[in-house]
Amino acid sequence: MTDPNSRIARDLLARVDRNIVPEVKRNDEIVRNFAEALQRQFNTCNTLLEGAEALVPGKTLLQGATLMHGGSAYEGLCVTKKIDFDILIVLNKPYIFTNFEVVRDSSNFFCLKWKRGNGLSDGAGYLHAAELQSKLFDELIACINRIGSVTGIRKVDYKKGLAAINLYITTDRGTNISVDLAPQIAARKWGECPDLTSLYSLPGTLQDHVRNLECNGSPIYFFSSAVPGRHANQHRLCNISFSMLEKEFLRSNTDVRDMVRLVKLVGEACEWKKYGLKSFLIKRVAVKYCSDLQTKTLWDGFRALLAHIWKELETNTIDGFFVKDQPVYQQKPHKVAEFRAALAEALGWSAEDVRRKLERELSLY
Template structure:
């Protein structure tokens, strides 16, 4: 086999020539639309101030197909900032946020000062939906749907392009030590620890709390529950480590070619989380060997039947049913037997 990393460069060259320009054109359309929605929200008497931040593969250098989803994180500003809350771990693995007692005004909370996540979500979703409905785009049909943690917009242009945008309101935390049950910094890989140290010093976003939790059945107080997320941290960290980002991109391309999302519920965060978790080791490898290492680690997770959250102790991020796990491991084994020319030939 020829030098594998040389073939990998050809793979990325083809993606960058054939896919990335189309994604960038869609990103420009998304940007224009997003700005109009932002202006509509600001003009409304919402009572909430938000900052829009891009997330998702189109802004991570991870796009492997033209039909790329765009994620717009809507970071809530004061008073919904981490310094005003005391987070507490819930027995179900989620969190509650309690306003600090010294604050003169406490929003959307019960008599004990615990934030009502469901009410806050409803209020924000109403503002987002009203803004979406107020914005018209010539030559495009726009539909929207309220999801668990996001309002999804589907834009279908008369020219044939289709763009999907998730507007995701989140509460931002800017310090690693604030949240209970976070993995201690000294247990993180060296390169990741150094990156988070810099975020801490700059008071940059580190983690977020989503305004809803999945499968609330059985949680008597689920209206108060938040789930923690680390997507922006992973995005920015991988953007700072180009070789790791390329390894993840290659895994995403293989998953796309083999339809792993439909067959085995593959999600891109599986590869991102593994790359972050093993970053010190992966940085010593070439892109092809790093890609294979990520697949091997993914196989170990699937063998266990679940992938751990990693950042939060005793938290499961995803589980597979036994039969699907067996089938997924077989697919990973087939991928590990292939060389990069197989991936290139299917592009």
């Protein structure tokens, strides 16, 4: 029998499903229409050659690239109507993982050293990641500008971001949708990157999923030129992402997913984003401690997840889990202390307290 606190928590998530999810699904259809139109542009055989002022015939960096959809909408994690959609652009040859050796840099980011293939190089045998991203961004903008009318879309604006082209779609209904277009180099084997957590240390369901992906030759994790801050060898540094793994894990573990949703929902009401909390941090902690969470009710799991985040922050960061010695959360110590105090306060709330907080602070009801 479901405990009273979990019944209240389920009711809160059911309200999100009734009031938020339908709008997200409408926006998802718009984004898919745009993605299909963008994909068709990748093989039009125009490229921006060095020194040229316009696109000229030739093989594009985007030729043969494929799209993968990510973000909260595809993980069943949306808790507000205003969410970002992520489109991963998986590059084709020669920018494929088997052409590179991965090297861990002293910055704790990664470099891709050419083993074979003919592509952009920094002269020392490493992929010139910054130049690749710059050229890919230019090609993406050219593709966007070539797209004609798309069903449901009134206007598309864009700008270059650190990791992606940030799109701003205005629908025919006047709704605004944000979409990140992120070029990626996909790795399709687990053990071919230094300092990865052992496959056997991952949750069992995630191990099985990784093995299935390896058998199918599907992407498992990704590298992109999206490194914050200033570092030596900045031009060759790559960041690593496990977003699609987390997506599939949460989709197949709906109880843990709902615990993440509830933390996100409370985080929205409490404005924990001012402490630097992002959705992927909650997901990362949930995956790390899933063996504990999977044994609990929704309400107890929600509280356990809050407690795990609180505990992780004892070291002023959150462990990257998938990669050794990879902090994924960086804030000034006083911000972390304030965040831990806010988490401790939330741990003292009953489910009825949470209900009143959400009804007061969020327009979901």
